[in-house]
Amino acid sequence: MTEFLDLEFQDSVRMPWNVLxxxxxxxxxxxxxxxxxxxxxxxxxxTSPLLPYSPLRCRNCRSVINPFAIVDFSSVNKIWICSxxxxxxxxxxxxxxxxxxxxxxxxxxxxxxxxxETTATNEKPQLGSSNVFLFVVDTxxxxxxxxxxxxxxxxxxxxxxxxxxxxxxxxxxxxQVHELGFAQIPKVHVFKGSNEVTKDQVLDQMGFFAKRxxxxxxxxxxxxxxxxxESIAKFLLPASDCEFVLNxxxxxxxxxxxxxxxxxRAARCTGTALSVAAHLLGICVPGSGxxxxxxxxxxxxxxxxxxxxxxxxxxxxxxxDLDKDSAPHYHKAVKFYGELSKQLVHQGHVLDVFACALDxxxxxxxxxxxxxxxGLLVLAESFGHSVFKESLRRVFQSGDHCLGLSSNxxxxxxxxxxxxxxxxxxxxxxxxxxxxxxxxxxxxxGNTTAWKLCGLDKTTSLCLIFDVVKKECSDAIAQSxxxxxxxxxxxxxxxxxxxxxxxxxxxxxxxxxxxxxxxELISGFDQEAAAVxxxxxxxxxxxxxxxxxxxxxxxxxxxxxxxRFGEYQxxxxxxxxxxxxxxxxxxxxxxxxxxxxxxxxxxxxxxxxHFRMIINRENVANSVVMIQPSLISYSFHSGPEPALxxxxxxxxxxILLLDSYFTVVIFHGSTITQWRKAGYHEQPEHQAFTQLLQxxxxxxxxxxxxxxxxxxxxxxxxHGSQARFLLAKLNPSATYNSDVPSVPGGDILFTxxxxxxxxxxxxxxxxxx
Numbered sequence: 136m137t138e139f140l141d142l143e144f145q146d147s148v149r150m151p152w153n154v155l156x157x158x159x160x161x162x163x164x165x166x167x168x169x170x171x172x173x174x175x176x177x178x179x180x181x182t183s184p185l186l187p188y189s190p191l192r193c194r195n196c197r198s199v200i201n202p203f204a205i206v207d208f209s210s211v212n213k214i215w216i217c218s219x220x221x222x223x224x225x226x227x228x229x230x231x232x233x234x235x236x237x238x239x240x241x242x243x244x245x246x247x248x249x250x251x252e253t254t255a256t257n258e259k260p261q262l263g264s265s266n267v268f269l270f271v272v273d274t275x276x277x278x279x280x281x282x283x284x285x286x287x288x289x290x291x292x293x294x295x296x297x298x299x300x301x302x303x304x305x306x307x308x309x310x311q312v313h314e315l316g317f318a319q320i321p322k323v324h325v326f327k328g329s330n331e332v333t334k335d336q337v338l339d340q341m342g343f344f345a346k347r348x349x350x351x352x353x354x355x356x357x358x359x360x361x362x363x364x365e366s367i368a369k370f371l372l373p374a375s376d377c378e379f380v381l382n383x384x385x386x387x388x389x390x391x392x393x394x395x396x397x398x399x400r401a402a403r404c405t406g407t408a409l410s411v412a413a414h415l416l417g418i419c420v421p422g423s424g425x426x427x428x429x430x431x432x433x434x435x436x437x438x439x440x441x442x443x444x445x446x447x448x449x450x451x452x453x454x455x456d457l458d459k460d461s462a463p464h465y466h467k468a469v470k471f472y473g474e475l476s477k478q479l480v481h482q483g484h485v486l487d488v489f490a491c492a493l494d495x496x497x498x499x500x501x502x503x504x505x506x507x508x509x510g511l512l513v514l515a516e517s518f519g520h521s522v523f524k525e526s527l528r529r530v531f532q533s534g535d536h537c538l539g540l541s542s543n544x545x546x547x548x549x550x551x552x553x554x555x556x557x558x559x560x561x562x563x564x565x566x567x568x569x570x571x572x573x574x575x576x577x578x579x580x581g582n583t584t585a586w587k588l589c590g591l592d593k594t595t596s597l598c599l600i601f602d603v604v605k606k607e608c609s610d611a612i613a614q615s616x617x618x619x620x621x622x623x624x625x626x627x628x629x630x631x632x633x634x635x636x637x638x639x640x641x642x643x644x645x646x647x648x649x650x651x652x653x654x655e656l657i658s659g660f661d662q663e664a665a666a667v668x669x670x671x672x673x674x675x676x677x678x679x680x681x682x683x684x685x686x687x688x689x690x691x692x693x694x695x696x697x698x699r700f701g702e703y704q705x706x707x708x709x710x711x712x713x714x715x716x717x718x719x720x721x722x723x724x725x726x727x728x729x730x731x732x733x734x735x736x737x738x739x740x741x742x743x744x745h746f747r748m749i750i751n752r753e754n755v756a757n758s759v760v761m762i763q764p765s766l767i768s769y770s771f772h773s774g775p776e777p778a779l780x781x782x783x784x785x786x787x788x789x790i791l792l793l794d795s796y797f798t799v800v801i802f803h804g805s806t807i808t809q810w811r812k813a814g815y816h817e818q819p820e821h822q823a824f825t826q827l828l829q830x831x832x833x834x835x836x837x838x839x840x841x842x843x844x845x846x847x848x849x850x851x852x853x854h855g856s857q858a859r860f861l862l863a864k865l866n867p868s869a870t871y872n873s874d875v876p877s878v879p880g881g882d883i884l885f886t887x888x889x890x891x892x893x894x895x896x897x898x899x900x901x902x903x904x
Contacts, residue, residue: 139661146248146640147177149755151668153659155603155620157648162603165656166695168557169601170668174754175626175638176541176593179248184240186251190637191215191230191241195222198549198623201641202244208235218621218641219549248640253627266542266631267371267425268295269302271412274391275401276432276518280491283518284430285385287527292382294531297375302415303384306408307391307401308437312341312415313384315377316369321384326411328404329438337414342366367419399445403433405497406440406471409486409504413475417482424542424629426485426510426590431496432518440471442497451495454735454743468500476504480564483543485590487511489527490741491518499740506748507564509544509590513844514745525845538843544588544628546597548572551620553605557581560671561597562752563588574602579675591628594843596754598671599624619643657700660716666723667750667758674732674747685733693724697902708899725894726763726780746797749844757796757842764795764864769831771823781866781891785853787880792831793861796842799835800849802861805880808852853882866891
């Protein structure tokens with residue numbers, strides 16, 4: 136496992152297959168596609184330099200020079216040969232002094248991932264090259280919730296960097312765009328929420344051309360194209376200039392004044408408010424690193440993007456309604472937010488959603504706009520909940536735990552001629568740049584070799600899926616030069632400092648074909664990366680393929696993999712063994728089948744959309760915790776140690792710490808609970824017990840500090856109601872109807888789910904047939 140972690144440390148990439156199947160039929164037999172989980176902005180090792188110039192590119196395929204390029208030092212005009220298309224390229228004159236012992240940084244063998252600073256340092260940053268935050272605040276909430284939201288916003292305003300531009304829109308039944316550049320009296324521009332608002336209406340109504348004639352032709356977009364700096368500064372001002380005005384507006388903010396009949400929901404026009412916000416940013420700061428931060432306290436019921444009617448007797452859509460296609464507003468809302476996402480991607484802007492309500496707010500419909508723009512999503516029960524307050528603080532936090540928000544990314548892939556790109560599953564939008572590298576089979580955002588990443592951060596990870604096009608393998612395999620596949624990932628983005636940078640990662644992987652390939656393929660199998668690719672694929676298929684049966688698909692895939700790579704005698708299940716490289720993979724699949732990504736029972740469509748969005752953007756380490764939570768045991772007899780994710784791990788005198796990514800659970804065994812209730816931890820002679828109670832809490836705090844969105848912390852006792860957060864994740868090896876006697880002080884589960892042992896038994900029987 137460590138060699139895969141070393142590769143990830145070097146190049147921010149994890150691949151299920153690190154030795155690749157060399158032909159189309161071999162790749163099909165491997166079940167899990169040739170793929171990579173790539174984290175474009177993962178912090179680089181300290182030894183990796185930042186090169187202060189633009190990269191050299193191949194004049195044929197436009198890939199960037201890299202350590203795998205062949206350099207001819209002997210010719211008069213030095214030449215490098217592209218590793219992708221074998222094109223011969225001349226070095227420019229300022230490279231002429233390079234030698235075997237005097238290489239530029241991009242040719243060092245260890246610099247397979249390198250970053251270039253492509254902006255000249257003496258260039259002045261334009262308006263909007265600093266970040267822009269447009270707050271869109273829902274006022275259709277109860278006074279208490281509005282109070283929580285106002286206090287959270289007032290806290291983070293002090294954390295926004297001074298040069299960042301800020302704007303404010305509030306909405307309920309109507310939409311109010313606040314003028315921050317007019318401090319004398321509060322001034323707002325009001326739009327009706329029930330109608331769709333066009334860009335021209337925003338331009339006319341908000342007085343952008345009150346003092347100068349409007350251009351008769353062309354697109355109006357920012358200072359360069361027709362707008363005065365003065366008219367933009369009415370609505371978007373640097374944080375340092377508008378802090379006082381913003382504070383006073385927020386402090387005086389009242390809940391939506393429109394009366395709500397007792398048998399109706401509040402009239403909330405979320406879709407129109409987001410549309411006005413998108414038009415405002417498109418007019419003022421197109422192409423800049425701007426984020427719409429929407430704070431939603433309930434479902435949209437008015438205007439385009441509504442997810443439910445105002446009549447309370449109409450229930451909110453459930454998974455069953457979506458399966459039966461009986462959710463009347465769903466498809467219209469998804470279409471509306473799909474159009475909004477195209478507009479935001481075109482403008483280069485991001486939509487972040489902070490949804491805080493006991494009811495659903497419409498995340499399932501909004502998902503397309505948040506995901507395609509690379510936005511952040513936080514789901515909590517209330518604006519007073521620590522999940523919301525801490526997550527919002529993390530967005531603006533600097534230092535070690537900052538998110539490293541960057542913007543305006545463009546991601547491109549080059550690869551060897553025998554590999555084609557099927558697509559990307561992750562937070563990006565296709566730029567529809569078709570070419571010979573595009574596969575006919577499309578998964579996720581496909582049919583292109585370039586994608587837009589409007590917003591990305593240190594952990595944003597893309598799942599890239601490839602296709603092998605070589606039909607069969609000739610004797611050329613004997614020549615070791617030809618058995619490498621090359622991949623190059625280019626990420627051009629705007630760094631948090633405002634500079635434009637290019638990060639280039641170039642990988643080489645050996646391919647193998649023919650009779651002896653099984654052992655080679657097994658030696659390069661990364662089971663954690665494979666589980667994450669399967670999870671992303673199954674989530675994508677569940678959302679996009681009608682009549683798709685996820686359990687059947689996962690089971691068939693697992694049986695096929697085990698019969699292809701296991702060692703066994705035909706029809707003898709007891710003879711079945713798996714290599715250590717594959718041994719944990721069935722366990723990952725067992726937990727994935729039971730996870731919230733596949734089982735939608737007891738989750739709303741909003742929660743399911745939230746879970747799937749997070750797994751589609753997180754790196755391998757975080758995704759594995761979502762699929763198979765980690766369990767740590769604390770007791771007097773030993774220090775903290777990993778425990779089996781099994782009901783047998785529950786013991787009366789133990790504390791368990793469960794990390795399932797979205798929830799962190801501290802679970803006290805029954806004896807520990809009795810001692811705590813008796814107050815032993817407050818007595819000086821029981822210091823060891825005090826420390827035992829503190830240890831899991833400190834570890835939980837460390838997990839929470841590292842993570843975004845901040846997970847929910849649950850502290851519970853054995854046999855208590857909240858113990859369900861732990862019990863739902865455990866392997867049911869002892870249930871109410873099993874023959875296994877329960878451990879004294881242990882627990883049993885009231886479930887009809889099969890245990891991992893029964894699952895493995897069936898798997899072995901089917902794999903050897």
